[in-house]
Amino acid sequence: MPKPAKLGPQPENPAELIVDGKVVANDWRLLPQSDDDAEITADALAPGRIILPYRVWKDLRGDLAQRRSEIGVWLNSDETAELIGDDAGDLPLIAVHFPAFADGRGFSTGRLLRERYGYTGELRAVGVFMRDQLTYLRRCGFNAFAYEGEQSLAKLLDSMRDFSESYQAAVDEKLPLFRRRGLA
Amino acid sequence: MYRYDDRDRAIIGERVAQFRGQTERYLAGELSEEQFLPLRLQNGLYIQRLAPMLRIAVPYGLLNSTQLRRLARISRDYDKGYAHFTTRQNLQFNWPQLEDVPDILAELAEVEMHAVQTSGNCIRNTTSDPYAGVARDEIADPRPYCELIRQWSTFHPEFAFLPRKFKIAVNGAQTDRAAIRVHDIGVQIVERDGEIGFQVLVGGGQGRTPVIAETIRDFLPERHLLSYLEAIVRVYNQLGRRDNKYKARIKILVKAMGADEFGRLVEAEWEQIKDGADELTPEALAWAKSFFTEPQYRQLDRDASEAALQAQASEDKAFARWLERNTFAHRVSGYRAVRLSTKPTGVPPGDVTDRQLEAIADLAERFSFGEVRVTHDQNVVLADVEQAQLRELWQAARQNGFATPNIGTLTDMICCPGGDYCSLANAKSIPVAEAIQRRFDDMDYLYDLGDLNLNISGCMNACGHHHVGHIGILGVDKKGDEFYQVQLGGSSSENASLAKVLGPSFSRAEVADVIDTILDIYIRERREDELFIDTYHRIGLQPFKEKVYAKAS
Numbered sequence: 001m002p003k004p005a006k007l008g009p010q011p012e013n014p015a016e017l018i019v020d021g022k023v024v025a026n027d028w029r030l031l032p033q034s035d036d037d038a039e040i041t042a043d044a045l046a047p048g049r050i051i052l053p054y055r056v057w058k059d060l061r062g063d064l065a066q067r068r069s070e071i072g073v074w075l076n077s078d079e080t081a082e083l084i085g086d087d088a089g090d091l092p093l094i095a096v097h098f099p100a101f102a103d104g105r106g107f108s109t110g111r112l113l114r115e116r117y118g119y120t121g122e123l124r125a126v127g128v129f130m131r132d133q134l135t136y137l138r139r140c141g142f143n144a145f146a147y148e149g150e151q152s153l154a155k156l157l158d159s160m161r162d163f164s165e166s167y168q169a170a171v172d173e174k175l176p177l178f179r180r181r182g183l184a
Numbered sequence: 185m186y187r188y189d190d191r192d193r194a195i196i197g198e199r200v201a202q203f204r205g206q207t208e209r210y211l212a213g214e215l216s217e218e219q220f221l222p223l224r225l226q227n228g229l230y231i232q233r234l235a236p237m238l239r240i241a242v243p244y245g246l247l248n249s250t251q252l253r254r255l256a257r258i259s260r261d262y263d264k265g266y267a268h269f270t271t272r273q274n275l276q277f278n279w280p281q282l283e284d285v286p287d288i289l290a291e292l293a294e295v296e297m298h299a300v301q302t303s304g305n306c307i308r309n310t311t312s313d314p315y316a317g318v319a320r321d322e323i324a325d326p327r328p329y330c331e332l333i334r335q336w337s338t339f340h341p342e343f344a345f346l347p348r349k350f351k352i353a354v355n356g357a358q359t360d361r362a363a364i365r366v367h368d369i370g371v372q373i374v375e376r377d378g379e380i381g382f383q384v385l386v387g388g389g390q391g392r393t394p395v396i397a398e399t400i401r402d403f404l405p406e407r408h409l410l411s412y413l414e415a416i417v418r419v420y421n422q423l424g425r426r427d428n429k430y431k432a433r434i435k436i437l438v439k440a441m442g443a444d445e446f447g448r449l450v451e452a453e454w455e456q457i458k459d460g461a462d463e464l465t466p467e468a469l470a471w472a473k474s475f476f477t478e479p480q481y482r483q484l485d486r487d488a489s490e491a492a493l494q495a496q497a498s499e500d501k502a503f504a505r506w507l508e509r510n511t512f513a514h515r516v517s518g519y520r521a522v523r524l525s526t527k528p529t530g531v532p533p534g535d536v537t538d539r540q541l542e543a544i545a546d547l548a549e550r551f552s553f554g555e556v557r558v559t560h561d562q563n564v565v566l567a568d569v570e571q572a573q574l575r576e577l578w579q580a581a582r583q584n585g586f587a588t589p590n591i592g593t594l595t596d597m598i599c600c601p602g603g604d605y606c607s608l609a610n611a612k613s614i615p616v617a618e619a620i621q622r623r624f625d626d627m628d629y630l631y632d633l634g635d636l637n638l639n640i641s642g643c644m645n646a647c648g649h650h651h652v653g654h655i656g657i658l659g660v661d662k663k664g665d666e667f668y669q670v671q672l673g674g675s676s677s678e679n680a681s682l683a684k685v686l687g688p689s690f691s692r693a694e695v696a697d698v699i700d701t702i703l704d705i706y707i708r709e710r711r712e713d714e715l716f717i718d719t720y721h722r723i724g725l726q727p728f729k730e731k732v733y734a735k736a737s
Binding site: 107108139151164166170181 | 189191194195198199201202206214219222223305332335336338339340341342343344345346410418421422426456460461462464465467468471472
């Protein structure tokens with residue numbers, strides 16, 4: 001059997017986060033990846049809302065069908081949106097992990113989940129993203145931010161709208177500016 | 185040229201405010217060095233050997249006189265009274281204070297300029313042909329597409345944290361003057377059955393691992409340009425390596441999976457988005473093209489204008505030389521494009537003083553509709569000069585130190601700032617450039633050599649484009665001493681090739697002698713009007729190698 005890849009940094013699960021522009025209590029648990037992921041069973045998962053690593057979710061989703069509204073998934077940065085694909089519609093929450101703020105793969109993951117797979121539930125950024133990335137994350141479809149850094153969440157809210165206008169089409173704006181000029 | 189409307193002004197103004205806040209947080213200790221790094225880089229700010237360096241974006245090299253005067257003022261008020269034109273058609277200030285940078289950006293915003301994404305792991309300034317719109321061999325003007333790419337790539341929310349920096353070049357002419365084959369994406373405008381489209385190349389680049397780009401699409405219809413670029417960058421963002429910064433450029437990904445497979449992934453992604461919002465509708469294209477219309481050319485008689493010019497040239501050898509080397513044929517009768525040389529002997533290539541920036545602004549207003557283009561070989565083009573005014577322009581250019589008649593010759597070299605400024609450099613490059621300029625100061629000899637690109641980089645990051653110089657010089661570190669490797673046979677043209685290393689490196693004092701020997705071989709071996717690069721391709725590296733190292737031993 002091939003040796004499992006070494007686990008990288010894991011997301012924290014802070015007590016408070018920003019959802020839809022407001023600071024709220026975090027009512028989801030988050031299961032980190034572990035070397036024993038393959039041994040986890042559905043029965044062993046305590047009741048209540050929980051965000052599972054993609055691999056665990058994939059293995060257990062059949063067994064957890066009755067608990068659908070309380071089972072979310074998190075994708076690591078090397079796990080692409082197409083792994084969830086059209087199943088996105090069945091999920092109440094998808095989290096995307098930023099193991100380092102410079103690792104920008106999650107921006108594509110967010111857009112694809114929203115634009116290609118029609119995901120409308122909570123899309124949560126977890127990991128070590130920065131306050132200065134919030135505008136980009138929001139534009140890529142994220143509406144929840146489980147921030148691990150040292151800034152207060154109130155300050156983060158200030159940065160949410162650094163820009164009032166943008167050039168490109170993205171999740172928040174369906175037409176690029178070049179197609180909107182002259183229409184206003 | 186493109187002009188901002190209220191929305192562009194809002195976006196750039198908000199960026200200045202955002203960076204002002206970031207700088208304040210950094211100075212207050214709220215942002216760590218590591219966190220501030222990508223934020224300042226995406227605003228063009230490096231911390232260099234002696235001081236910060238601020239790189240200003242000059243979109244596809246285009247500047248107007250108002251902007252030039254503002255750059256001059258900034259260089260006086262915030263710097264040491266000079267600036268540096270770069271090989272991405274941008275402009276750098278070498279001595280700003282960190283805390284002044286938000287004010288500098290605010291001054292730039294007033295003249296519709298910025299430093300957005302001039303560094304960092306994001307999409308950089310799109311570069312193009314400095315003769316865009318005026319070249320006789322042009323298929324279509326690349327500037328409207330460059331501006332659409334600029335807007336698409338500016339603060340692109342998905343692509344601000346790519347595996348590595350990302351450079352796009354667009355060429356609209358038969359001759360490649362935009363070096364598209366050494367870019368992450370090269371876009372070549374083509375025409376098929378009367379329809380404009382693009383040949384798309386990916387995975388070219390210089391740096392430590394130079395690669396010539398490969399074509400993944402022969403003909404992309406005009407309206408799909410942005411969706412195709414988005415597909416390429418999306419595939420790269422998801423699959424490019426992030427574990428090793430030296431293997432993170434798209435060229436490594438394309439090499440690893442093969443251009444065919446990479447192209448297949450791009451096409452599959454593009455299929456899903458090609459009819460989406462990024463489509464360049466006829467209205468959008470007409471809007472973009474409306475900024476790059478012809479200036480008010482006068483109706484001039486080609487033959488009369490040419491005859492008058494030749495009469496002037498026959499009376500004045502110095503003027504005739506300048507005319508031959510520093511002017512370029514124009515598609516409109518009675519006009520020429522003119523290159524102002526920033527490379528007189530003894531001045532670091534690309535450096536200009538505040539007074540010279542103002543002089544360029546004045547010349548542009550007097551002779552060329554108030555606009556100039558920065559070239560990737562660090563000179564400045566006045567694109568629309570009446571032939572009848574060339575002599576007057578030449579005299580004015582001479583007074584300001586721009587009329588060195590060396591364009592395209594050995595001494596018109598590309599040179600990075602090197603160890604005098606840059607903290608990455610292994611060796612100084614400016615003194616090598618100067619030594620070569622001093623050695624080869626005989627203009628008759630330079631003209632006899634003809635077109636010859638000599639490019640100098642102070643380290644393997646290749647900012648001085650040494651891989652694509654007909655002669656390339658690379659600064660290397662040998663146990664703490666600065667040495668120079670010589671390479672031959674590179675080209676960034678449509679027949680792009682990478683230079684080959686001649687052999688063991690030389691001390692700085694030896695470099696000019698080695699170049700001398702190489703040129704002797706060329707003169708001995710060339711056939712009639714054969715250019716250096718063609719002789720090299722015919723006879724290969726060996727004759728050069730034998731002579732250079734025979735002499736050394």
